[in-house]
Amino acid sequence: MKFLKIFIIIVFTTLLNNCSVLKTYKPPPQTAKYIDEDKFIGKWYEIAGIPGLRSSGCTCTSSTYLKSKTKNKFTVLNRCFLSSKHYWDNGKGTANILPNTNNTKLKVTFLWPFYFDMWILYASDNYQTSIIGSPNYKNLYISSRKPKISEKEFDKLIKIAKQKGYDTSLLRKTKQNCHNS
Numbered sequence: 001m002k003f004l005k006i007f008i009i010i011v012f013t014t015l016l017n018n019c020s021v022l023k024t025y026k027p028p029p030q031t032a033k034y035i036d037e038d039k040f041i042g043k044w045y046e047i048a049g050i051p052g053l054r055s056s057g058c059t060c061t062s063s064t065y066l067k068s069k070t071k072n073k074f075t076v077l078n079r080c081f082l083s084s085k086h087y088w089d090n091g092k093g094t095a096n097i098l099p100n101t102n103n104t105k106l107k108v109t110f111l112w113p114f115y116f117d118m119w120i121l122y123a124s125d126n127y128q129t130s131i132i133g134s135p136n137y138k139n140l141y142i143s144s145r146k147p148k149i150s151e152k153e154f155d156k157l158i159k160i161a162k163q164k165g166y167d168t169s170l171l172r173k174t175k176q177n178c179h180n181s
Contacts (some may be wrong), residue, residue, distance in 0.1 A: 028135040029164040031104035031119045039127040040103075041065045041105060044143035046174040047129075047154065050166075052105070057084050057151070065095070066143070072097040076108065081178055083090040120159050129153060131161055140166045147176035 008012040046061035061108030078091040093110035095118070097103050118139070122131040129149065130177045133140040142157045149157075158168050 004030070011016070011052045026137065026165065028165070029119065029121055029133060031101070031121055032123050033069060033104075034121055035103040035120050036127070037067065037074075037097075037103055040123065040130075041067055044130065044145065045176055046080075047142045047149055047176075048171045049141045050139055050170045052173055057082055057144075059083055059172050059180040061146075061176075062143075068094065070169045072099070074106070078110075087113070092140075121164055122157070129157060131157055131164075132147050133161070133164070133166060137166055140168075140171065142171070 027053040043062055043064045046063070047068070049061070049089070061078070061080040062080075064077040064078070068075050074097070076091075076093045078093070080089050080167045081087075082089050089111050093108055095106040095108045098107060098151040106120070107115045108118050109115045116139075117135050118132050119135055120130060122129075124130070128145045130143050131137050131140070132143065140161060142161070144153075148171050161168050161171075
């Protein structure tokens with residue numbers, strides 16, 4: 001009987017902790033209004049990011065978006081230098097552009113059947129800087145066509161990310177000291 005009571009308490013506590021009604025709801029971030037695929041393709045250098053499991057220990061991180069032969073898709077080539085292991089880590093994936101999103105919402109995979117959502121939150125008018133993040137606010141990347149940007153431009157992008165609801169205190173600047181390699 002004692003075991004049953006403990007079991008019920010554990011189950012009830014788990015359900016209570018995971019109940020979505022009790023969690024504070026945060027609406028998804030607002031994306032850019034529209035992304036021109038032809039202007040967005042090309043190489044982007046990561047200026048700062050919220051470090052994830054895969055990106056931990058990376059420097060000289062970049063993502064290259066290529067038009068895919070399939071409509072509404074990009075091929076994504078991610079590259080970074082793992083200092084601790086002294087080698088370049090390369091990843092090739094696919095980004096499916098979700099319909100009716102003005103090319104701003106992507107479903108990305110680097111290992112099928114595992115997909116994750118990445119949204120283009122901002123792109124400058126000349127497509128020289130961008131902000132990409134996950135709708136659950138766990139991932140955020142500030143990128144540029146050049147390996148370095150001015151502090152003024154960086155502060156502007158931080159302000160935009162904050163306005164969209166991201167915790168920018170989690171961002172870490174990405175070293176771009178080997179981008180010519």
